[in-house]
Amino acid sequence: MIMEYKYDVTLSFAGEDREYVEKVAQILIDEKIKVFYDKFEEVDLWGKDLGVHFDYVYRKGAKYCVPFISKSYKDKIWTNHEIKTAISRSIETNVEYILPARFDDTEIDGIRPTLAFIDLRKVTPEKFAHLIMKKLEKEPTIPLPEQLQEDEEKFYLGVKIFASINSKKLEGVGLGINFTNKNTEHRYINEPYFEVSENVVNSGTNTFFLVDKTAPVSFPNKLEYGQSVSVTYKLKQASMDMWEGLPNDATVQSFLTTSLGEKFKSNKVDVKKIINLMKELK
Known part of the structure; x- marks a missing residue:
């Protein structure tokens, strides 16, 4: 009954x-x-x-x-x-x-x-x-407000050097993110975006998306508890040329949001480190 x-x-x-x-x-x-x-x-x-x-x-x-x-x-x-x-x-x-x-x-x-x-x-x-x-098996109609969280164990940003699949020759530098769902329930994560600490010359903004991935990864991406997603985005030389004008202490950081209203930010990476790696590969 x-x-x-x-x-x-x-x-x-x-x-x-x-x-x-x-x-x-x-x-x-x-x-x-x-x-x-x-x-x-x-x-x-x-x-x-x-x-x-x-x-x-x-x-x-x-x-x-x-x-x-x-x-x-x-x-x-x-x-x-x-x-x-x-x-x-x-x-x-x-x-x-x-x-x-x-x-x-x-x-x-x-x-x-x-x-x-x-x-x-x-x-x-x-x-x-x-x-x-x-x-209660009822779907909320009011979305959760974004709660900004910073946790390198969950969300890590690193600089990646990638090679050509055929020649194995070092080809370029990318920004790689790794996110792990350490909460007790699944969530969908949205495409990460990036932010530099200063406005980029000739662009008027410091926030941007990257689209050129080294391997296909789709978003939104469903992650169960304990699952991770990793994706590396290729950096273009044109971007690096614009970054050259940034201060020596400029940094880049990644952000992502989830279907549960969460917002995560990664660790910061020095822009100069990325530029120097690009120069070494020329």
Whole structure:
């Protein structure tokens, strides 16, 4: 039998963590998700016996319960009441119900350490709201804002020297990127673009795409957890001639975006290093 619930998800949290939780709740409401969040229920709660009402909300009223676990959460009377009620529902039904999210490593009685959780220290409210929607099998309509991240273990830019396939002769210099998906879910990555630290003479811009690859790689490119993509772009002599006018400390860097609203930037590479390599190959 398919159960009908008043709420898709109910949120349990300490007041100290309200700023984060309210952002999550507002996104869910904007996405038409039925969410129990106390501020949205002030009029309905007015005059009710909260002990009785919260027993209904956290034991029978929602498909899922998300406790936002923290030291403050463990210390509060009401959050202890809420999580104990939610745990009793899990015991009674023996189905997936509690979806823990952690601000720290505080242990809560009744929440087994083997129960998978989301680490909120690594996730924005926007991203967490989208994870809840995914759990509810609902597609978000509001895109995630880009979150700029820099991590060389995920996204690395290097200078590559490539050779002719037939003659094996060194042929030119390229910019090579390697990106690894170290998040727990798949995402599509878009074509990377590049940026030099100064505007290029005669172009009026410092941002550009490269199109000439040493091997075919298509974008958007789907990456599962742990998968990587590498691509090397050939640099033209005409570009190097324009870069000659850049300051000696000029650098180039690569950026890419994903289908989950993330934006990554690579390490920086000295432009002079690239120019000198091109000259050596002449």
